[in-house]
Amino acid sequence: MTSAFTKGLEWLQLGGPVVMLLMSMSVIALAIVLLKLYQFRSMRLGQRQLAKQVLGLYQTGRRHDALLLARSSPNPVVRLLALSISGQLRPKLSEAKVREEVYRVGADYLEQLRAYLRPLEVIASLAPLLGLFGTVLGMIEAFQQLQAAGARVDPSMLSGGIWKALLTTAVGLAVAMPVVAVVNFFDRMLARLAHDMNNAVTQIFTEDLGQAAAQEELTDDEAGIPTNTITAGP
Helix, strand or coil: CHHHHHHHHHHHHHHCHHHHHHHHHHHHHHHHHHHHHHHHHHCCCCCCHHHHHHHHHHHCCCHHHHHHHHCCCCCHHHHHHHHHHHHHCCCCCCHHHHHHHHHHHHHHHHHHHHCCHHHHHHHHHHHHHHHHHHHHHHHHHHHHHHHHHCCCCCHHHHHHHHHHHHHHHHHHHHHHHHHHHHHHHHHHHHHHHHHHHHHHHHHHHCCCHHHHHHHHHHHHHHHCCCCCCCCCCC
16 A cells, blocks of 8 residues: 555656646545536436336326425425426416426526536546647657757666657546546437436326227227227228
């Protein structure tokens, strides 16, 4: 542990200000990732089954039970279901006004969850460029030392300067790659959340045509009325 820490300090000294800046960016990125994970966990974004239970209660006519269940969760999809059902239970409110308010609150949820994702994107795109910039500066310094040596050129001087210069590129890539992966993971979670929100809310204001058609066919069968009768012309 001590040797690894000492090695890290040596690399910071060899990399210079660029590596120190990259390490600072990595600390900021880590703090943002932990903050987002805490936010996602506190809002229970992975709680998808509860929304199905609320919809099931609502579609079977148990609207008040569905509303009570929906109000018990901080999940954005479930909260929007609660808002939609509450609006449907107020006959003085038109469906258009309820929909508008639900979509406004949904957009506000998504905006809250997208907070601080932009700095992560900037770090992911800027870190490799900073690493490359540090490599270029290191190569310039190495060749300056080589020129100053004149005829007494030592190959180890050049090779040592090159690997020190490449160190910044390696650090830049090491910072950028996990941040890119995390940003894509968060984007996918928010895209799925937006789909679930839209899908759940729409089911409050519409009817499942497939289920309605199946119910009509069952009713016709019970009444003895053929549903697929083809009438021939004269």
